[in-house]
Structure formats: structure tokens, C-alpha cells
Amino acid sequence: MLDERKLAVLRAIVEDYVSTTEPVGSKSLVDRHGLDVSPATIRNDMAVLEEQGFITQPHTSAGRIPTDKGYRLFVDRLSAVKPMSAAERRAIETFLAGAYSLDEVVARTVRLLAQLTRQVAVVQYPSLSRSSVRHIELVSLTPQRVLLVLITDTGRVEQAAVDLPDTAEPESIAHLRAVLNACLDGHKLADAAATVSGLADRIPVPERPNAGAVFSVLLESLAERHEERLVFAGTANLAAPDFGKGLRDVLEALEEQVVLMRLLGEAASPSALTVRIGAETGIQGTSVVSAAYGAGGQAVAKLGVLGPTRMDYPGTMGAVRAVARYVGQILGES
């Protein structure tokens, strides 16, 4: 139905349109790509491609531009992920290597990705549920208030204040801390939740109210709420006239954690790329390229790039894949 040449034409249209931002016509197509046929032939091909919904013309008598469906086909079958150059790989490596805390790693990653792709980058913090407890700390703030600090093996630190129903002696807090660490250290957070629920027995009766308060806050930390922390960078790249009036939608999506989470998609195996195009993202004219990243073959979170539907997919995909790999590597080391 679509022979070799028609596919080549579609590929050429996507490439030209992406680089020039202008509808591409039959004449310039044969010129710029070494097609050994006449413009008229191309026109016939384009008519077919248009009929099938892969390209369209903004108005009669203008060149063609790809539709979402056209980009889809291009990404799925007509293009290859463009690998990073050696120099770029080195740059990524050295830039990420300088980061110590997890915050720093994430911050650098997101900036790096924005810079490489010249688009908006989004990075999700390593998810809690797939990592394990390294240490739990309780610190008295006031006699009736303690700070709960949870440290995971991905280096993530969660904190929450707990209001106690009764005043607490330092020893009882120390005891509670010991119990928590003894039972949870090294456990996956997902299991930890279950363990905590059955822990009340190990606490002397008079201290149970306080322990209960701590447990419930701890459970809350382990659960949904913090799962969704996202960071983004590169919004300045939106100022390019790419989006025009859709800009508001994009900016709004960026501030809505929920929407953004959905855009990054469900977790997949590490460095497998997901591409959402145009309508698939729910934001007109916007595409998202994302990948899971993780330490040691285990996906812990996602990261991605958000840009105009008309973007350089091979290049963007290459950058996202490369960054996802290196971040996984860095996290695996620590």
C-alpha cells in the first residue's frame, strides 16, 4: 500500500519540515534529497500520503506538513535513534559525575537534558516504593513533636513532622527508633508498610499512642504522596515561537504534577523509550519523549523531554536514552 518511495517521501517531508518549520513542496523535496524522479511523481505520492492521513496541507496550494499520524509512522518505522557523539557522551558523564546528593543528581540531570535537547526536560525523583530503607531517624523538636527522617538506599531523604498525643521521654523515642531500624533496615519500602502495621505489639503499652502517631505518619510517607515529585527545567526554550498560543497549556501542564506524571507514562524497563505525539499527549501540538531509568536493571523512575510535535525525534530520543543510562549508572554506584 505504501511502497518504499512513498515512505522515503514521508521521511523526507518530516525531516525537512522539522528543520525549516515550513510546509514542504514537491519541488524542493526532489532537490534537497537525491530522489531520482520528477516533482510530478512526488506529487502523486503526496496525494496518496495525504489521503491516508499522514500529511496535510495548511491551505490549498501550500506544501505539506506531517500529521500526528505521519510523525507516528516516522518514529516507529522510518527513523533510528541517533546515538550521541563521543564528545557528548563525555560531557554528560563529567557533568553528572560532579553530583553528590540525590537532589544534586536530579537537578543536574534535568538541566543537562534541557540543554542537550533545547527543550523542556522533566525528571521524576526515584520512586520510594521500589527502593529500600537505609535508616530511620527520630529527632525531638519539642516534647510533643518529633521529626521523622527516612533515608533510602537511592539516597533520597524524606522528612515529616509528627505531633505526639503525649509528651515523650528521650528514652522512649530512642527505643522507638531502635525498633523501627531493627525491623525495617534493608527492607523494600513496599514491604515496609506492611511491617509497620504489625509493629504495635513490640511497643510497651503506655507508649503506644505516641508510637501510633509516628507509625501513621511513616505510613503516609511510604505511600502515595511523595511518589510524584517532579522537577523540570528549560522552560526558557518555550519562548521560541514554536508553541505560539498553545504555550499556556504547556506551562499549565508543567505545574500540574498529575498531568505531568501521566505524560511520562507508566514505568517500563530501563532506557526503553516511549514517544507520545500530539493528541496522544493530551496537549495540542506537543510531544513527549520519555524513558525509565534505574539502578541495576531495576527501573526506579522516569525522565523525559517535552517539546513541539515538530521536533527532532531521532536526536531527542538519543539524548533521552543516553541521559537515562548515565543517571542509572550514577545511582547504581552510590
Place this chain on the structure above:
Amino acid sequence: MLDERKLAVLRAIVEDYVSTTEPVGSKSLVDRHGLDVSPATIRNDMAVLEEQGFITQPHTSAGRIPTDKGYRLFVDRLSAVKPMSAAERRAIETFLAGAYSLDEVVARTVRLLAQLTRQVAVVQYPSLSRSSVRHIELVSLTPQRVLLVLITDTGRVEQAAVDLPDTAEPESIAHLRAVLNACLDGHKLADAAATVSGLADRIPVPERPNAGAVFSVLLESLAERHEERLVFAGTANLAAPDFGKGLRDVLEALEEQVVLMRLLGEAASPSALTVRIGAETGIQGTSVVSAAYGAGGQAVAKLGVLGPTRMDYPGTMGAVRAVARYVGQILGES
């Protein structure tokens, strides 16, 4: 030199221009405000105001718009901070009250401020140097790597990984932790830096290399680097055509911590408002309204709003002041 009426004219021009976005002429001025003089009189006044540099015309034969200098005068002498309505105050209070961790307080504050002002809000994390050490925790990650966690009385938690030169026994780490907490607990962070430097003596000689590594990372945490953490929200409000092409500059400034810090200005006494207009901010067409906030009369950080020079100053100032106060209150409680 500028009599009552001329000032009234300037005020009216600012108000009208802010609300309509269009140059305001002599006729509409007398209509919309109850001025008991003829348009011709107003024209004379406007000529004077223009001569003095408070207003200009975008082109001959258009109405006048305020200059930066005009806004300045308006803010300094012609307007009063608009207090929040009772309903708004209640909304602020309940919205902020739901936050537990410091992260949460900051996140809510910035979103709240963006929503109230319909502009871009920026909040600086409570500064480290003005708060004091609540607790220091050391957690082994590997035999040659520990995680340093610093907890302050504002609820802020800093973390950093430390690579040790030698492998460390659990006891030596425990000892180090005890020493650190004994010496630093309750001290202002600013003093803490000095204390740490003189601490090497208290450590047995064989453990000094490791201790040194920890100290140096700790000093780094106490110093500049983390001082500057900033969060912003409400970028979607930039999509209003307010900025036009200056938008790129604004977005870039938002991603440059250093620039943003400068915009918020030096710390002042809590809830004193600072207003920077147009060129004063270094970003064409942009103004910044900021205030310090803090617990118990002590300023700990700043927050503010960034918007087009043509903004509703009284309203924005009211919102910033109110939010700064409530945040200080919330922080003071914990």
C-alpha cells in the same frame, strides 16, 4: 512643582493603564475619574508630567503610559497597600495550615502566592545561616561512604554523601556523630562553621582523615551552596500576552538562581515590602514585589512576585505582605 491635581492625574493614568492595557487619553481620564476640569486642562498637566519623565506617549497622538519613574512615584507616594479581604485571609490561613514538612510549606506558599496575584511567585527556602542545628546524623552507606544529614530548627533537612579516605568502623562513626552533636546542637549555623574548624583535636589521631572528610563536606553544606534554594510557580501566568517577546528573558531569569536571588533583594526586616520596577530589576518590562518572612521577628528568607511592569501594585503588595506574614507565623509555630 507637582500639585495635587497633577499627582491625581498620574495616579489615574497608572490605574487606567494597568486595568485596560491601553494608552490613556485626556478625554477618557476626565470621564472615568470624577475630575472637575476640562480635558484641555488635563492635557496641560500631562504635558508637564511628560516633561518630568513620569509618563510618555508610545507615539505622537496616542494616549500616555507611565514610565518606570511614574510607577515608582505611584508606588512610593500615590498608592496604599491593599489589605486582603477577610475571606482571602481565611483562605490563606487554611491553605497553609495543612502543610507538615517544610517542603510542603514552601510548595504551598509559592502556589498560593501565584494564584493570589496571578503572576509568577518565587519563594526562597529559609536560610541556613540564620537558623540553628537541631541534630546531625551520620548513616553508613558503604564502609567508605557515609550520608551526612543536617537538621535545622526551621525543619530544613540537608543531606550530602561523604567519601571517606579509610574504611570506618561503626563505632568510630558513632563517636564522630556524638562529638558533632555535642558540640553543635543548638548553635547557630553561622557559628557552627567556626566550631567545626576547631574540632579535629577531639578526634583520635587514626580517625582524623575520615573525620576531616566529614568536616569538610559539613562546612560546605553550612556555607553558600544551599543558601540559594529557590522555588517558583505560576509560570503559566506568563502566557498572558503581557510580556510579548520579553518572555524569554523572564523564563531565563527564573532558571538562573543567581539572577533570581538578586531580584528578591537583600534581606530586610520581616514583611517590609520591596518593590523593584522595570529597569531596576534588570529585566525590561518586569517588576518584582518582594518581602522578607521569618519566625519571631527574625527574617529567615525572602519571597516575592514577578510580573509585568504594568501590574496592580497595591493588590500585589497586599498579597505578598499577607502571605509573608502567615508563612512566618506557621514557621514560628513549629
Place this chain on the structure above:
DNA sequence: ATTGGCACTCAGGGATAGTGAGTGCCAAGG
């Protein structure tokens, strides 16, 4: 199936003219 030829379409870019809000200035009046 491919190609050259040809008539047709239509966005975009000046050029021109009309409109009206707004100005500056002046001379008269309080």
C-alpha cells in the same frame, strides 16, 4: 507508472486611502 505541460488557487507582501483618537497650541474668559 512516470513525466511535462498547464490552468488554477491562495497566502503573503506592499501600496493606498480613510478613520478617529489623541495631541499641541492659541486666544478668550474667569
Place this chain on the structure above:
DNA sequence: CCTTGGCACTCACTATCCCTGAGTGCCAAT
């Protein structure tokens, strides 16, 4: 001396028209 009505003038903005050229669709010939 300040205020005011009158008046000529300016100039952004809009509408209209026209033209140009890139690009198309179709057809008949190869």
C-alpha cells in the same frame, strides 16, 4: 495666572486592492 473651547494636525490602525510566486491537481503523452 489658571482654565477652557476651538482647531488644525499627526499617525497608528484597518480595510481594500492587487500582484506575485510557490505549490497544487489534472491530463495527455511516453
